[in-house]
Amino acid sequence: MLVPLHLRSGTEDTFGDELVAYADEKALSAGMLTGARDLMCHDTIGGHLDPTLRIDAEDTAGAIVQTLRFEDRLTIARRQVNV
Numbered sequence: 001m002l003v004p005l006h007l008r009s010g011t012e013d014t015f016g017d018e019l020v021a022y023a024d025e026k027a028l029s030a031g032m033l034t035g036a037r038d039l040m041c042h043d044t045i046g047g048h049l050d051p052t053l054r055i056d057a058e059d060t061a062g063a064i065v066q067t068l069r070f071e072d073r074l075t076i077a078r079r080q081v082n083v
Contacts, residue, residue: 003028003057003065007039010052025066028057032068040070049074 001024007016022028032055043049051071056064 001025001028003059005032005035006056006058008054008056009050010054015053028066029068032057032066033073036068036070036073040074 002019002021005018005020006014008014020031022031036053036055039053040049051074054067054069057066059065
């Protein structure tokens, strides 16, 4: 399956489009997660991470069939400070 992927922000701005081939929906999900992690890693190295970003996968008619929100795949561990 050939799937258009779009990187979008919480304001619906589109930052990137990519046409990617996946064997099935499971491979699509795994590929989207790998892509999100790669982008988050790159952004973190640069000192800025935008959790409002998401990757949308569309079908041939342009309808969104799957969405991966970065904020849903990100956990920030916080230190506990004992006073």
